[in-house]
Amino acid sequence: MAVQTVATPSDSTVDLGPAAALSCRECGHRVPLGPVFACEECFGPLEIAYDFSAYDTEELRRRIEAGPASIWRYAPLLPVPADVAEKPNLNPGWTKLVKADNLARELGVTGGLYVKDDSGNPTHSFKDRVVAQALEAARAFGFTTLSCSSTGNLAGAVGAAAARAGFRSCVFIPHDLEQGKVVMAAVYGGELVGIEGNYDDVNRFCSELIGDPAGEGWGFVNVNLRPYYAEGSKTLAYEICEQLGWRLPDQIVIPIASGSQLTKIDKGLQELIKLGLVEDRPYKIFGAQAEGCSPVSTAFKAGHDVVRPQKPDTIAKSLAIGNPADGPYVLDVARRTGGAVEDVTDPEIVDAIRLLARTEGIFAETAGGVTVGVTRKLLQAGVLDPAKTTVVLNTGDGLKTLDAVAGTGLSATIRPTLDSFREAGLA
């Protein structure tokens, strides 16, 4: 049997800005910054521990406001070197926070309803934010191949980031993904490998590949670089608050796949409070899932702390993670903030995609249909307060999931005459 060298973390001489070490979220065990993701003591997730002690609040605010129109305006709060904006990357972020007055009227929201529209990122989903962090970590640790397990959006984000940065990419997806996502990942020229199985099978494969010589030297953005990658979702929290005038929203509705995005948005909000950049007052975080893949909402509604895995069966494939790594932490955040986790059916998802499109001109992918659908459901149930400032996330572009709204089409087909136009009742 082959004897392998056990990988050890690099020492902390790497320059990743304010990132000081990796710390286990479960047991607090600390290790130096390196391409490791699970605690050697308890298997818990490793997170970045920062040193923000030198920051003056007003100076930091000025520095951020004078920064680039991308996530790099928040570089002082991320695990990246100070000159990150000068390195070849996709410069994602600073997407629109749309005041959705038409949708608000339709849903009866009076306290202000906003859509954080992350379809405006370079590869049309929020994944560009997280990949940009992982890319900097990959550079710092000397990797030259970027890889990942993906439900589709991440595959495109990794392919594009690798192309811009001059890295090789090799990404793994379930073989039956939406054709739009396959094309949008393959076009960047990296290797795209379909795995016969669902996302959890792909994820398992990548986790095993990482410990094998075949995967040596590879930076898997959401496996061995996951502590860095996940921090990218904090920028959604920073942007939402800055775009609201350095103010916390009262309620945020966030989709749940692995749960990482939701927990990191909470972390970002907590950091802004601790740094004095926003007023310290309560906010509520709500998680949204599709009924066909609802392990976290099922646990939430049952009052459980443990998330029992499910076999996904939903059109919301970007959220189809049956065994969500951060599921238990989502439950903690929703309960701590007084929020909730809810799910909607596939027909409700499609209806919500159409609702957002016809009220605000925003064409969301299925994950956006999930958040809008859950928002409507929670408003009807009296769980979301219509008098409070509410932000709903749209994490991706509807062009990626055209199949979901395939029944949408022509209102009529007519001859090119005015009579025909009138006969069709269109006048």
Place this chain on the structure above:
Amino acid sequence: MSVTVRIPTILRTYTGGRAEVPAEGGTLGEVIADLEKNHTGIAARVLDDQGKLRRFVNVYVNDDDVRFEQGLDTATPDGAGVSIIPAVAGG
């Protein structure tokens, strides 16, 4: 029953750096007990204080996630492959 256990990188300090080790046992629980005999300390990394699988550990017997089966009571047929994998990946 003789099985092959795939060891994740973070546990290879207990197996002398080996990525795969043999073990004996008719159930996953027995396999972990046998691993502990030959690689002292490994069970405490995989099991919590109550002797249950830690929540951030995924274990597969062949292609089956034991959480969909019988957990530590999942049968481990002769020649089976057992994989221990950190659960904090993906997303």
